[in-house]
Amino acid sequence: MDARGKSDTYLPILWKITAVKSLHTFVGLGEVLWDVFPTGPRFGGAPANFCCSVASLLNDQAEVWMVSAVGDDDLGERAIRSLQENGVGTKYMQVAPQATGRVDIELDDSGIATYEFAEDSAWDHLRWNPDLQRLASRTDAVCFGTLGQRNEATKQVIRRFLAGVPETALKVFDINLRPPFFSDEVIEHSLQLCNVLKLNDSELPVLRKQYQLPDSAEQAIRTLADRFDLSCVVYTCGADGAACLRDDRYTTVSSEPVEVIDTVGAGDAFTAAFVAGLLANTGTEALLRKASRVAAYVCSQPGATPKGILL
Numbered sequence: 001m002d003a004r005g006k007s008d009t010y011l012p013i014l015w016k017i018t019a020v021k022s023l024h025t026f027v028g029l030g031e032v033l034w035d036v037f038p039t040g041p042r043f044g045g046a047p048a049n050f051c052c053s054v055a056s057l058l059n060d061q062a063e064v065w066m067v068s069a070v071g072d073d074d075l076g077e078r079a080i081r082s083l084q085e086n087g088v089g090t091k092y093m094q095v096a097p098q099a100t101g102r103v104d105i106e107l108d109d110s111g112i113a114t115y116e117f118a119e120d121s122a123w124d125h126l127r128w129n130p131d132l133q134r135l136a137s138r139t140d141a142v143c144f145g146t147l148g149q150r151n152e153a154t155k156q157v158i159r160r161f162l163a164g165v166p167e168t169a170l171k172v173f174d175i176n177l178r179p180p181f182f183s184d185e186v187i188e189h190s191l192q193l194c195n196v197l198k199l200n201d202s203e204l205p206v207l208r209k210q211y212q213l214p215d216s217a218e219q220a221i222r223t224l225a226d227r228f229d230l231s232c233v234v235y236t237c238g239a240d241g242a243a244c245l246r247d248d249r250y251t252t253v254s255s256e257p258v259e260v261i262d263t264v265g266a267g268d269a270f271t272a273a274f275v276a277g278l279l280a281n282t283g284t285e286a287l288l289r290k291a292s293r294v295a296a297y298v299c300s301q302p303g304a305t306p307k308g309i310l311l
């Protein structure tokens with residue numbers, strides 16, 4: 001620890017992406033839910049975590065909107081409040097007859113989670129409307145995953161939204177495989193729809209099997225990028241670092257050493273920082289390092305959307 005104390009370890013969390021010139025529009029599409037830890041519920045859902053982290057990092061330099069649904073219940077009200085407190089716009093949030101989503105989380109000794117999702121939740125029942133078309137047409141970056149597509153209604157809204165974004169938009173597929181809620185079809189279709197892919201080291205083997213990819217992670221990622229015309233692939237390996245294929249260059253970084261409380265939301269925060277940096281044209285190595293610091297901070301705090309990231 002240096003003379004200035006431990007908190008300086010996380011000074012990079014103060015990082016703002018100053019290169020963002022105009023107000024970019026970021027959208028999270030899919031699940032809003034409560035992560036129910038043994039210690040109690042915390043706000044979550046991968047695209048919602050993405051939104052909260054982007055809003056925290058970019059503050060008033062971005063518009064951030066969550067597109068999902070909550071139930072007409074207490075957890076729904078609290079979810080909307082959580083989004084708003086994190087600086088995420090809720091104008092496109094819907095209310096569905098089903099209960100607000102939740103997932104029971106168990107943590108192993110390393111703070112790594114296993115998930116048991118409630119069936120048929122409000123976020124499974126998104127409905128299309130003309131406001132979503134207008135939002136899509138001015139979106140700069142949108143993040144979606146596989147879980148949000150487990151039910152037909154929300155799957156169709158996600159696909160329609162992606163079809164409506166500008167050519168230049170970043171369509172970020174954070175694959176977030178949550179057994180049994182994914183299929184070869186959802187993976188294949190999503191890979192065709194996205195131009196940026198985020199996956200981790202337990203998800204790559206699933207794609208390796210589906211597409212007979214080479215054993216080397218770099219070669220597997222290059223093969224995927226070629227096959228699906230991806231402009232960027234982000235590959236995270238927990239404590240063992242992260243890599244990115246961008247402009248035909250494969251760059252790796254190590255992870256920040258950190259005392260882990262739980263790793264829930266670390267990947268979403270990583271994706272958020274990375275995508276914000278991509279839109280700001282930040283160089284790849286700086287981008288990976290900053291994303292790793294943000295993700296390490298999330299690991300050091302309970303839950304997926306800790307307050308400190310707001311600094």
Ligand SMILES: Nc1ncnc2c1ncn2[C@@H]1O[C@H](COP(=O)(O)OP(=O)(O)O)[C@@H](O)[C@H]1O
Binds near residue numbers: 295
């Ligand atoms: N134990 C850890 N120590 C330090 N950083 C970590 C740790 N676990 C995760 N991270 C950070 O979070 C990022 C995403 O974590 P990872 O587990 O690979 O993805 P996901 O959360 O999507 O499953 C990693 O690349 C790393 O920067």
Ligand SMILES: O=C(O)C(=O)C[C@H](O)[C@H](O)COP(=O)(O)O
Binds near residue numbers: 031043147178
């Ligand atoms: O929506 C989901 O898929 C969930 O499991 C809810 C969790 O809040 C995050 O997804 C955690 O995501 P990671 O960043 O991968 O740890």
